[in-house]
Amino acid sequence: MFRALHYWLYRYRRTWRGTIVISVANPLLFLLAIGAGLGALVRGSVDGVSYLEFFAPGLLAAAAFQNAFVDGGFAVTSASRRERIYPTAAATPLEPGEIFGGHLLFITLRLALSAAAFVLVMALFGLVSGPGVAVAVVGAATLTGLALAAPLAAWAVTVRDIPQLNTVFRFGMMPLYLFSGTFFSVAQLPGPIRAVVQVMPLWHGVDLCRTLALGTAALGPSLLHLGYLAGLVVAGVLAGRVTFRRCLHT
Amino acid sequence: MVVLNAVIEAAGLEKTYPARDRGGTPFRAVAGIGLRVERGEAFGFLGPNGAGKSSTMRMLGGVSAPTAGTLRILGLDPAAHGRRVRARLGVVPQDDSLDVHLTVRENLLVYGRYFGLSRKAVRERAGELLEFARLTEKADERVEHLSGGMRRRLTIARALINDPEILLLDEPTTGLDPQARHVLWDRLFRLKQDGVTLILTTHYMDEAEQLCDRLVIMDKGLIADEGSPRELIERHITREVLELRFPPGEHEQVAVKLGRDGLPEPERLEVLPDRLLWYAEDGETALARATAAGVQPITALVRRATLEDVFLRLTGRSLTD
Numbered sequence: 001m002f003r004a005l006h007y008w009l010y011r012y013r014r015t016w017r018g019t020i021v022i023s024v025a026n027p028l029l030f031l032l033a034i035g036a037g038l039g040a041l042v043r044g045s046v047d048g049v050s051y052l053e054f055f056a057p058g059l060l061a062a063a064a065f066q067n068a069f070v071d072g073g074f075a076v077t078s079a080s081r082r083e084r085i086y087p088t089a090a091a092t093p094l095e096p097g098e099i100f101g102g103h104l105l106f107i108t109l110r111l112a113l114s115a116a117a118f119v120l121v122m123a124l125f126g127l128v129s130g131p132g133v134a135v136a137v138v139g140a141a142t143l144t145g146l147a148l149a150a151p152l153a154a155w156a157v158t159v160r161d162i163p164q165l166n167t168v169f170r171f172g173m174m175p176l177y178l179f180s181g182t183f184f185s186v187a188q189l190p191g192p193i194r195a196v197v198q199v200m201p202l203w204h205g206v207d208l209c210r211t212l213a214l215g216t217a218a219l220g221p222s223l224l225h226l227g228y229l230a231g232l233v234v235a236g237v238l239a240g241r242v243t244f245r246r247c248l249h250t
Numbered sequence: 251m252v253v254l255n256a257v258i259e260a261a262g263l264e265k266t267y268p269a270r271d272r273g274g275t276p277f278r279a280v281a282g283i284g285l286r287v288e289r290g291e292a293f294g295f296l297g298p299n300g301a302g303k304s305s306t307m308r309m310l311g312g313v314s315a316p317t318a319g320t321l322r323i324l325g326l327d328p329a330a331h332g333r334r335v336r337a338r339l340g341v342v343p344q345d346d347s348l349d350v351h352l353t354v355r356e357n358l359l360v361y362g363r364y365f366g367l368s369r370k371a372v373r374e375r376a377g378e379l380l381e382f383a384r385l386t387e388k389a390d391e392r393v394e395h396l397s398g399g400m401r402r403r404l405t406i407a408r409a410l411i412n413d414p415e416i417l418l419l420d421e422p423t424t425g426l427d428p429q430a431r432h433v434l435w436d437r438l439f440r441l442k443q444d445g446v447t448l449i450l451t452t453h454y455m456d457e458a459e460q461l462c463d464r465l466v467i468m469d470k471g472l473i474a475d476e477g478s479p480r481e482l483i484e485r486h487i488t489r490e491v492l493e494l495r496f497p498p499g500e501h502e503q504v505a506v507k508l509g510r511d512g513l514p515e516p517e518r519l520e521v522l523p524d525r526l527l528w529y530a531e532d533g534e535t536a537l538a539r540a541t542a543a544g545v546q547p548i549t550a551l552v553r554r555a556t557l558e559d560v561f562l563r564l565t566g567r568s569l570t571d
Contacts, residue, residue, distance in 0.1 A: 010352070011360075087313075093333045093336050
């Protein structure tokens with residue numbers, strides 16, 4: 001598995017500087033524009049805190065989810081088809097499960113780095129109360145991303161062309177991004193829609209990140225969020241072990 | 251003295267792919283073939299696209315489990331010992347699948363690590379292989395700047411990183427210009443002299459004749475015949491071929507006029523859409539006979555019989571159809 005990870009790290013050596021810049025610039029611009037700019041229009045407080053305080057951890061979870069789609073979706077399909085990175089590795093002693101595991105490790109690393117950069121920017125805005133909170137939030141955001149990346153990768157390896165992924169992105173990811181409590185509290189949604197949103201993984205990630213960042217996390221809901229997200233990771237890993245084998249050792 | 255030592259043994263080998271769509275029919279790419287490849291041999295699969303060559307190669311590469319039959323690679327069952335088998339093989343896929351964002355040398359380094367070779371060992375080996383592939387000067391250039399021939403040589407160098415006992419090459423020179431092909435053949439000859447077993451697929455009969463000690467002709471998932479290029483030609487075809495061209499539509503008529511059904515064995519007439527092939531031991535004599543019969547071709551050409559003719563004889567189709 002580490003042999004497969006080595007490949008991705010080697011490739012990353014060429015691009016890591018650029019990705020770090022993006023990982024910092026993105027939240028910086030978003031928090032300035034939407035949090036501080038648009039947020040100034042929001043009178044009073046949301047759930048008892050300023051809009052920026054409310055919005056930032058939600059966006060962190062949503063950003064992790066989007067990164068997960070790029071790394072666990074587009075990159076996986078490309079590695080399986082266009083770039084043929086997986087089939088090339090599958091001709092060597094590596095087993096499909098190791099090829100999957102190595103890539104997933106790399107995705108985890110990327111998610112954690114992006115989340116760390118984001119939390120660093122949050123700290124600049126005075127939105128992080130201490131190093132313990134920072135670590136917990138980075139961990140929560142990474143788990144949120146992985147909860148999508150693992151099952152998505154298990155499917156993406158079977159996808160023949162990129163347009164299929166684009167469709168899922170447009171009709172699956174965008175609604176989740178908009179309605180999972182990133183920009184406003186899900187309490188504002190009508191009951192049935194709220195119920196649907198609260199079954200979706202991103203809401204669990206948003207709520208986990210937000211309550212941890214605001215110091216309002218309660219044990220029960222947090223364990224539920226953690227269990228749900230971790231369950232998705234496990235399901236994705238188990239499914240991926242099967243789909244990678246089917247696709248690479250046909 | 252020749253020591254026989256099979257590196258590949260297969261019997262009744264089949265590969266059926268499940269239907270791609272619900273309600274579709276499964277596709278039988280390989281329909282039961284038997285093979286034996288000796289150590290140090292250059293062994294070829296000759297056949298048109300869709301004959302089952304690539305599916306067979308994937309099974310020999312230990313990445314595709316046979317649907318039926320038995321297969322031993324280096325004495326091991328790849329279904330049970332895939333990892334150990336693949337550790338001793340080199341694979342040159344049809345598409346180079348190099349990492350275009352990495353340099354030439356880096357492509358070798360990352361691939362070597364897949365085999366668990368140490369950094370130091372891979373570095374040394376990469377240096378030797380760059381020399382072998384005549385790419386030393388390009389070592390630190392990105393792959394996207396290489397020509398097709400260079401990329402193919404790099405892919406071969408990459409496949410040799412683990413010092414494999416068997417090198418599997420799928421259509422090694424497809425898409426290359428004649429000069430690049432000759433450079434590549436030269437490198438493959440050298441490998442063969444070093445004792446590496448070469449197994450390749452091709453639909454070029456000249457490539458099969460150049461490179462292969464022994465080959466099988468595949469068609470529709472089956473082996474039509476097996477032997478050295480010389481043996482196959484002698485078994486199925488006369489020594490020479492007279493090619494005659496006439497205005498379109500007249501070939502059938504001329505064939506009758508030349509007494510197609512009354513030719514002495516092993517002579518034969520074959521009517522193709524654009525020409526007539528007269529298989530004869532002596533092409534010039536055949537041409538004299540044609541002229542004596544009052545036949546006036548637009549062009550007449552006498553040439554040696556090739557594997558292309560064998561393929562046509564065995565399958566009723568030409569390789570490039």
